Structure formats: C-alpha cells, structure tokens
Amino acid sequence: MKQPRPLARKPVLHHVTFKTSRLQEMLDWYEAVVGCTAGFTFEGAGWTTNDTANHRIAFLTSPAMKDDPEKISHTGIHHTAFEFGTLEDLVDNYERLAEVGILPDVCFDHGATMSFYYVDPDGNLVELQSDNFGNWIHSTHWMRTSEDFAREPIGVMVDPAKLIAALKGGLSVSELLKKSRAGEYQPEVPGNMHLPG
Numbered sequence: 522m523k524q525p526r527p528l529a530r531k532p533v534l535h536h537v538t539f540k541t542s543r544l545q546e547m548l549d550w551y552e553a554v555v556g557c558t559a560g561f562t563f564e565g566a567g568w569t570t571n572d573t574a575n576h577r578i579a580f581l582t583s584p585a586m587k588d589d590p591e592k593i594s595h596t597g598i599h600h601t602a603f604e605f606g607t608l609e610d611l612v613d614n615y616e617r618l619a620e621v622g623i624l625p626d627v628c629f630d631h632g633a634t635m636s637f638y639y640v641d642p643d644g645n646l647v648e649l650q651s652d653n654f655g656n657w658i659h660s661t662h663w664m665r666t667s668e669d670f671a672r673e674p675i676g677v678m679v680d681p682a683k684l685i686a687a688l689k690g691g692l693s694v695s696e697l698l699k700k701s702r703a704g705e706y707q708p709e710v711p712g713n714m715h716l717p718g
C-alpha cells in the first residue's frame with residue numbers, strides 16, 4: 522500500500538459499535554460492568570457512554586441479525602478494553618461484579634497491565650485493566666524495550682482471588698506485581714482466552 526503524507530493532526534479513538542440480536546441484554550451488561558449508560562435507544566439501536574463523550578459503546582440490531590456460532594475461529598474484534606486508574610480499583614470492581622455472579626473468563630498479568638477478561642452476552646471479550654506502571658509513558662517504554670516483554674508478550678495468568686488475598690494481607694502493589702509476573706498467583710485451572718486451537 523502506498524502511504525499518504527503524514528497526518529497533520531491524529532484523530533482520537535472515539536467509540537465501538539456492535540451488531541447484536543439481544544439489545545437490552547447488552548445494554549444491561551455494559552451498564553453493570555463498565556457503567557455505560559444509554560443516552561438514547563430505540564428498537565434498532567442504543568448509544569451508551571461512561572464518560573463525557575456522547576457515546577463510547579453502541580449497538581445496532583435488527584431481526585435479520587443472528588449469532589455467529591464460529592465466532593472464536595472467525596477473524597474480527599477479539600476484545601475491547603477499559604482501564605481503571607489503579608490495581609485497587611480493578612480488584613474492587615472484580616469483587617463488585619463477583620457479588621452478582623459476573624466473573625472473568627481469563628486474567629493475565631501482561632507486564633504492562635493487569636487485565637481481567639469478561640465475556641458479554643454476545644460472546645465478545647471486554648478487558649478491564651490497570652496499568653502496572655501507573656503511567657502510559659513508562660508502560661509504553663517497557664513494552665518497546667524490555668527483554669521480559671519480548672520473552673513473555675502474552676503474559677502470566679493470575680487468579681484475582683489470590684491477588685486480593687495478597688493485597689488484603691498487606692503486600693504492596695509493587696511487590697505483588699513482581700510476584701504475579703513470576704507466576705505466584707496462577708489459577709488452579711487455566712482461563713479461556715476465546716481463541717481457536
């Protein structure tokens with residue numbers, strides 16, 4: 522592909538729109554999990570946001586839409602992601618959702634982020650994360666330059682309950698992150714990353 526001249530001003534990623542056959546379930550789930558409330562809905566669509574943008578997550582529906590039974594092996598979006606400001610906020614949200622039976626399918630210490638992956642009613646993954654460096658500049662630099670990331674770019678699985686027990690036992694976040702990256706909080710049963718093979 523022939524590259525155009527460089528952008529004078531780069532656009533900002535604004536929203537994601539899903540096709541769905543279960544509009545109300547999706548609206549309810551995104552409100553419960555990430556606090557996205559609907560600004561406008563009708564029988565064919567809904568637009569939701571959890572910040573000051575007019576919408577961040579939207580849905581289109583029609584009676585002609587149907588689920589994809591081969592979703593996991595078909596190409597397309599694997600997950601969207603939302604970021605909490607701290608690890609404490611991420612695990613607090615884990616506990617809030619666990620109280621009503623909403624649990625992640627797989628959780629990773631990716632090195633740059635701690636990431637819990639939930640599955641919406643349509644089978645789309647939603648990553649809830651916090652930056653392990655507390656700072657996008659530092660985590661970006663680490664991803665680009667560290668041998669640790671090059672060696673283990675997907676990350677190490679973690680069990681959020683073990684992270685919470687360590688934090689409640691008084692371990693600092695920085696010590697916890699060293700141990701989680703070393704594999705100390707892995708789950709008894711590996712999680713499901715919703716990838717084929």
Ligand SMILES: [Fe+2]
Nearest residue numbers: 600601602648
């Ligand atoms: Fe991600």
